[in-house]
Amino acid sequence: MQTSNDIVLSVENLQVHFHGEGPVAKAVDGIDYQIRGQQTVCIVGESGCGKTVTALAVMGLLPQPPAQIAAGAIYFRGQSLLEMSPAELRAVRGRGIAMVFQEPMTSLNPVFTIGDQISEMIRTHEPVSASDAARRVLQLLDDVGIPDPARRIKDYPHQLSGGQRQRVMIAMALACEPDLIIADEPTTALDVTVQAQILKLLRDLQARKKMAIQYITHDLGVVAAIADQVYVMYAGVIAEQGTTDHIFKNAAHPYTRALLAALPTRNKRGLRLYSIPGSVPHPAYKPKGCPFHPRCELRQPSCMEDFPQLCDFGKGHLVRCPITFADRGAGKQRLT
Numbered sequence: 001m002q003t004s005n006d007i008v009l010s011v012e013n014l015q016v017h018f019h020g021e022g023p024v025a026k027a028v029d030g031i032d033y034q035i036r037g038q039q040t041v042c043i044v045g046e047s048g049c050g051k052t053v054t055a056l057a058v059m060g061l062l063p064q065p066p067a068q069i070a071a072g073a074i075y076f077r078g079q080s081l082l083e084m085s086p087a088e089l090r091a092v093r094g095r096g097i098a099m100v101f102q103e104p105m106t107s108l109n110p111v112f113t114i115g116d117q118i119s120e121m122i123r124t125h126e127p128v129s130a131s132d133a134a135r136r137v138l139q140l141l142d143d144v145g146i147p148d149p150a151r152r153i154k155d156y157p158h159q160l161s162g163g164q165r166q167r168v169m170i171a172m173a174l175a176c177e178p179d180l181i182i183a184d185e186p187t188t189a190l191d192v193t194v195q196a197q198i199l200k201l202l203r204d205l206q207a208r209k210k211m212a213i214q215y216i217t218h219d220l221g222v223v224a225a226i227a228d229q230v231y232v233m234y235a236g237v238i239a240e241q242g243t244t245d246h247i248f249k250n251a252a253h254p255y256t257r258a259l260l261a262a263l264p265t266r267n268k269r270g271l272r273l274y275s276i277p278g279s280v281p282h283p284a285y286k287p288k289g290c291p292f293h294p295r296c297e298l299r300q301p302s303c304m305e306d307f308p309q310l311c312d313f314g315k316g317h318l319v320r321c322p323i324t325f326a327d328r329g330a331g332k333q334r335l336t
Contacts, residue, residue, distance in 0.1 A: 006037040007078075008180050008212045009058065009097075014072035016050070016057050018283070019065060025284040027053045029236035030072070035180065035229075040206065040213045042223045044259070045233035048280040051216045052102075054233075055182050058214075059099055060089045077179070095125045098173035100183040104165035108157040114141075114168045115153035121175040140171040145201060163194035167201070174205065182214045187222065199225055220263050224248060232256045235281055235291035238310075242317035252319040254296045290321070298323050 016028035028050040035041045043051050056062045058074055060081060074081040076096055081089065093099075101107045109117060118140060119133040128136070134153075141149035144167040157165055166186055173181050183202065187195040203226060206213055215226060223230055223244070230247045232240040232255065240253040251257050261274040278295040281287060287294055293303040300323055310318045 007034050008037055008039075008076065009035040009214070010073075010075040011054070011058065012073045012075075014054065014057060014074065015070040016053050016062065017068045017070045019068060023284040025282070026236055026286070027283045028057065029283075029286075031231075031233070031236070031238050033231050033238070033241070035212050035214055037179070037212055038206065038210050039228050040215060040226050041229045041231065042215045042217060042227040043231045043233055044217055044220060044223050045239075046218055046276075046280050048283075049233045050236040050283070051233055052184055055099065055184055055214070055216055058182065059093060059097065060084075060086075061099075091125070094121060094178065095176045096178055097180045097182065098176070098178040100166075100169050100173050100181060100186045102185045102188055104162075104169045105157060107169060108165060110157055113154050113156055114160070118168070118172050118175055121172050125176045136175070137171075140174060141168075143174065143205065144168070144171045145197075146171070162190055163197065166190065166194075166198055170198075170201065170205070174209065177209060178211060180212045180214065182216070184216045185218070188217075188219075195222075202226070220248075220259055232259070235286055236283060237291065237320065238318075239292065239321075240317075240319045242313075242315075246313075246315075246317040250313075250317070252313060252317070252324040253292075253321045254298050254324070255292050258295075 011031060011033050013030050013032060014028055015026065015030050018025040018027055031054065033041065043054065045051055053062070057069060058081065062069070069082060076092060081092065084092070108114070115134065115137050118137045119130070122128060122133045122136055137153060138149045141153060146152050146164060146167055160168065169186070187198050190198065199222065202213060215222070217223060227244045230242060230244055231238050232247065232253065234255050240247065240251065240256045247256060248260070251260055258276045262276060264273060276295055281291060289305045290296070290303045290308050293299040296303065303323070308320045308322055310320050311322060312318055
């Protein structure tokens, strides 16, 4: 029997490399995280940090080549996804883990109705009749808030608004009642009102369906609204991890602090927003030492030479920065 403490997904020392004509691009460079039943875990960071590559590795959707899972392990309900055959992995996708992609117009097939596409998801994984699948599709469309589902089931993707298309993608993800949904920035292209509606929908569905969610975003406002556990990712590694309170009330890594400083708030009205200087390094040309040091206002000479290890600030709050550890970590433990 599933409990809220069950580990649904465990990622251990995951390393994903891309091979081309130049140096190897280390897009994901050794990350660890876990997701428990009914938990919402957010992986946050700028574009190019490795968030989506991590999700595609979990789903088994990386093109190999050029991608290569160079090291690490991924376990779903205790079973190794990396050791599964293609047929076994297809069985897990949809039934065990489902993914909601960032742009539904590139994920939905423009020549099939939304009803046919959701029905196909159901009938691929379950031995049900076409009529039974159609009834389930109507219920799913109703669950995700599509008005008049009996009529809209015959619509094509281009006949729906952006928010409705994203709701259809969520309905497809829910079709076989998975234990885990991976949502890759599903609200990025939507206006703030629709974004709030989609986030509320995900929270409500999670409570009713008792599923876990891995949410990928660059928006800390979204993180504050939905996350239980947060992993701040930078240049292919986890820079900081902890609960939502750890990240928003006691952020320790300079990158996390910079992301928070760039977040629009009411008390910044009329002021120029902070922006982090520079950009995320290319995964094939990362700087020596701490990957964030070229953009960091607190950098020390050691930051340019030594790759930082995780430091334990207590209660699951881990930070990859010895400078903040020295300033604030009296009595804490540095992890090896």
